Amino acid sequence: MTPLTIVRGSPRHRAIVAAIGAVVLVVLIVIPNVLPSFRLFQVTLAAGFAIAIIGLALITTSAGQISLAQSTFFAIGAYTTAVxxxxxxxxxxxxxxxxxxxxxxxxxxxxLPALRLKGLYLALVTMAFAIITVPLIKRFDGLTGGNMGKLVSTPDPPSWSGMSPEVWTYAVAVTVATVMFWLANNIVKSGVGRSLSAIRHSELVAETMGVNVAVLKSLAFATSAAFAAVGGGLFTMTVEFVAADSFGLLISIEFLAALVVGGAVAIPGAIAGSLFIEFLPAWASEVNDALAGVLFGSILILVMIFLPDGVTGFIKRQLSRFVVVRHPVVLPPTGDRIGDQGPVDGRVEVEAVLE
Amino acid sequence: MDATLFFNQVIGGLASGAIYGSLALALVMIYRSTGIINFAQGEMAMFSTYIAWQLTEWGVNIGLAALIAIGVAFLAGTAIQSSIIRPVEGADHLTQIMVTLGLFFILNNVAGWQWTFQAQVVPSVFGDEIFAVGDVRITALSIGTVIVLIAEVALLTLLLQKSRIGLAIRGAVDNADSAELVGISVSRMLMVGWGLAAAFGAIAGILVTPRLFLQPNVMFGVLIYSFAAAILGGLDSPIGAIVGGLVVGVTENLASTYIDFVGGDLKIGVALALIVGVLLIKPNGLFGRGEVARV
Structure with a gap:
C-alpha cells in the first residue's frame, strides 16, 4: 500500500494540524474537570517535568550530549522560586x-569547561555536578531550609480567573509548558538546531562546516539548563514545598529515562516521558514500592533493546506506513510559477531527481 | 601534626582504597572489553554480597559463602552480558548507559524486596582481629583486603598476558573483526569479561560490607569513589584502577580529617572533584591510552 502523502504547509496539512491542536485543547480543558484533585496534581507535576525533559532533548537528542546535571538546574529553578x-x-x-x-x-x-568532553566523560562529569548539588543545598540551609525543607505557600489565584488554586496552578503549568515547547520547537527548527544536529553526527565535520562547536554546545547546554529551571519553578509552585533530597541524581536519571522512553519525536516524546516517570512509579508503588523500581528498570531496558527510538519514534514509524508528511518542493524561479495549482509533470520530475 | 592520627588515616585510606580499586578494576574490565561504563557495577556487587550473607544466615561458613557468591556473580555477569548488553553493543552511549541504569533499578529494588532495606551485618572473611604497631591500629580485614587486591591484579595479569583465553580476550577487544576471522568467539570473550568484572565486584562488596553494613544502597557511594579511581588511573588501565583506588582512598580520608570545609557531609565531594578535575585536565588519567579516532 502506498502511504498517503501530505505536503507540509498545504491546506490539508494545516487542517490536520488544526484538528490535532483542537483535540489537545479539548483534552486540556476536560482534564481538570474530570480528574480527582490528586491526579490533577500529578498531571501538573508532569507538565513541569516535561519542560525539563524538552530542555534535555535540546542538548541530548539534538546535539548528542548526555547530561546528568539536569537535576542541578531543576533545583536552581525550584529554589529560586521558593526563595x-x-x-x-x-x-x-x-x-x-x-x-x-x-x-x-x-x-x-x-x-564551558565540561563540554570540551563528550559521550561517557561528559555523562560522568555532569553526574558529579548532580551528586554534589544535594549536599550543597544542605550546606546553605539558611537560604534553602536544607534537610528540613522550605514551605512555599503560593498566593491565591487572581479573582478574575474564577479558578480553584489547583486548577489555576494546572492552567499556569500547561500555559508555561506550551510556551516552552514552542520555544524549543523553534530552536530545533532553526539554523542553530541544524548545527546542533551536525555536532551530534560528527563534531569534526561540524567544525569543518563552520560551526563553532565549543560555543554552540555550551549555549545549548545553558539553554537546556534554563528549561530545567522553569520546570523546577513550576515544581515548587505545584508542590509548595522544597527539600534538598528531592533534587538528587535520581531526578536526572528519571529525566533521561523519560527522554529515551518518550522517544525521538521531541514534544510528544517529552509529554509521554513525563507522564511515564510521574504515573508509573505512583501506580506501581500502590502495590509495592520495590515493584515501582523493578518495573521502571525493566521498561527502560526493554525500550532500549526493542524500541531504540522510544515510544513516539515507534508510533511515528508505524504511522509512516500510512501517512507521510513531506516538505514542499521548492523550485528555482523560472518565471513560470507552479504554486498551488497541483502537481504538473515538471514538478514530478524534479521530485524524482531530488529523491 | 599528630603522627598517629595521620598514619591511622592513611592506613584506613589504603584499606578503603583497595576496595575502590577492586570495584574500579571491574569498571575497567567492562569499559575495555565493551566500551560501556557500567552504572550497575555497584548494585551487582551489592546483590552478590546479599547472596553471601544469605548463605551465612543459612549456616554456611563465610569463606565458603564468599566463594560461592563470587562464582554466582561470575555466571550472573555472563548472563547479563548475553541477555541485555549484547543487543545494545553497537548502540550509542546513551542507550548503553540507560540499559545499565535500568539494571541498577532492577537489582536495587529486587534486593530491597527480597531482603528489606534494613542494614545487615556481614561477617568479615578475615576475622575481627586488630593488630597494633605502636599506636597505629590495623585490622585483619584491612590487611586481607590489600592482599586480595594484589592477588586480583596478579591473577588478572596472568590470565590476560599468559593464558590462551587471555590472548583471545585481548584479541577480541583489540580488533573484534580480525579476532572472529582467526576463530575467536568475540561474544563469548565479552561474556567472560563481564563475568570477571562481576566477580571482582562481588569481592569488593564482600570486603567492604563488614565495615559499611549491608543494605541495598550501600554500594552507590562506593561506586562513585570507584569511578573516581578508574578515571584517575585511566578508564582503560587495570594498573591505573588499583593506583587510582589507593590514591582516592587516602585522599578522601586525609581531606575529611584535615580540611574543615570537607567534613563528613562533603566527603564525597573529594571523589567528585577528582572526577571533574582529572577529566578536564587529563581525560585519559594517569595510565590510560589516548583515544584515536578515524574520521
Whole structure:
C-alpha cells in the first residue's frame, strides 16, 4: 500500500494540524474537570517535568550530549522560586524567568569547561555536578531550609480567573509548558538546531562546516539548563514545598529515562516521558514500592533493546506506513510559477531527481 | 601534626582504597572489553554480597559463602552480558548507559524486596582481629583486603598476558573483526569479561560490607569513589584502577580529617572533584591510552 502523502504547509496539512491542536485543547480543558484533585496534581507535576525533559532533548537528542546535571538546574529553578515567593512575596510566575536566567548563567559557567568532553566523560562529569548539588543545598540551609525543607505557600489565584488554586496552578503549568515547547520547537527548527544536529553526527565535520562547536554546545547546554529551571519553578509552585533530597541524581536519571522512553519525536516524546516517570512509579508503588523500581528498570531496558527510538519514534514509524508528511518542493524561479495549482509533470520530475 | 592520627588515616585510606580499586578494576574490565561504563557495577556487587550473607544466615561458613557468591556473580555477569548488553553493543552511549541504569533499578529494588532495606551485618572473611604497631591500629580485614587486591591484579595479569583465553580476550577487544576471522568467539570473550568484572565486584562488596553494613544502597557511594579511581588511573588501565583506588582512598580520608570545609557531609565531594578535575585536565588519567579516532 502506498502511504498517503501530505505536503507540509498545504491546506490539508494545516487542517490536520488544526484538528490535532483542537483535540489537545479539548483534552486540556476536560482534564481538570474530570480528574480527582490528586491526579490533577500529578498531571501538573508532569507538565513541569516535561519542560525539563524538552530542555534535555535540546542538548541530548539534538546535539548528542548526555547530561546528568539536569537535576542541578531543576533545583536552581525550584529554589529560586521558593526563595523569591516564600521570603520576598513574589508571584510564582514572575520568578520563572529569574530562575531561567540564573540557571542559564550557571549552565554556561559549568558548560564551558565540561563540554570540551563528550559521550561517557561528559555523562560522568555532569553526574558529579548532580551528586554534589544535594549536599550543597544542605550546606546553605539558611537560604534553602536544607534537610528540613522550605514551605512555599503560593498566593491565591487572581479573582478574575474564577479558578480553584489547583486548577489555576494546572492552567499556569500547561500555559508555561506550551510556551516552552514552542520555544524549543523553534530552536530545533532553526539554523542553530541544524548545527546542533551536525555536532551530534560528527563534531569534526561540524567544525569543518563552520560551526563553532565549543560555543554552540555550551549555549545549548545553558539553554537546556534554563528549561530545567522553569520546570523546577513550576515544581515548587505545584508542590509548595522544597527539600534538598528531592533534587538528587535520581531526578536526572528519571529525566533521561523519560527522554529515551518518550522517544525521538521531541514534544510528544517529552509529554509521554513525563507522564511515564510521574504515573508509573505512583501506580506501581500502590502495590509495592520495590515493584515501582523493578518495573521502571525493566521498561527502560526493554525500550532500549526493542524500541531504540522510544515510544513516539515507534508510533511515528508505524504511522509512516500510512501517512507521510513531506516538505514542499521548492523550485528555482523560472518565471513560470507552479504554486498551488497541483502537481504538473515538471514538478514530478524534479521530485524524482531530488529523491 | 599528630603522627598517629595521620598514619591511622592513611592506613584506613589504603584499606578503603583497595576496595575502590577492586570495584574500579571491574569498571575497567567492562569499559575495555565493551566500551560501556557500567552504572550497575555497584548494585551487582551489592546483590552478590546479599547472596553471601544469605548463605551465612543459612549456616554456611563465610569463606565458603564468599566463594560461592563470587562464582554466582561470575555466571550472573555472563548472563547479563548475553541477555541485555549484547543487543545494545553497537548502540550509542546513551542507550548503553540507560540499559545499565535500568539494571541498577532492577537489582536495587529486587534486593530491597527480597531482603528489606534494613542494614545487615556481614561477617568479615578475615576475622575481627586488630593488630597494633605502636599506636597505629590495623585490622585483619584491612590487611586481607590489600592482599586480595594484589592477588586480583596478579591473577588478572596472568590470565590476560599468559593464558590462551587471555590472548583471545585481548584479541577480541583489540580488533573484534580480525579476532572472529582467526576463530575467536568475540561474544563469548565479552561474556567472560563481564563475568570477571562481576566477580571482582562481588569481592569488593564482600570486603567492604563488614565495615559499611549491608543494605541495598550501600554500594552507590562506593561506586562513585570507584569511578573516581578508574578515571584517575585511566578508564582503560587495570594498573591505573588499583593506583587510582589507593590514591582516592587516602585522599578522601586525609581531606575529611584535615580540611574543615570537607567534613563528613562533603566527603564525597573529594571523589567528585577528582572526577571533574582529572577529566578536564587529563581525560585519559594517569595510565590510560589516548583515544584515536578515524574520521
Amino acid at each position: 523569591l515567593v516564600a521570603d520576598h512575596g513574589w508571584t510564582p510566575i514572575l520568578t520563572f524567568p529569574v530562575g531561567a536566567v540564573f540557571a542559564f548563567m550557571v549552565g554556561l559557567l559549568l558548560g
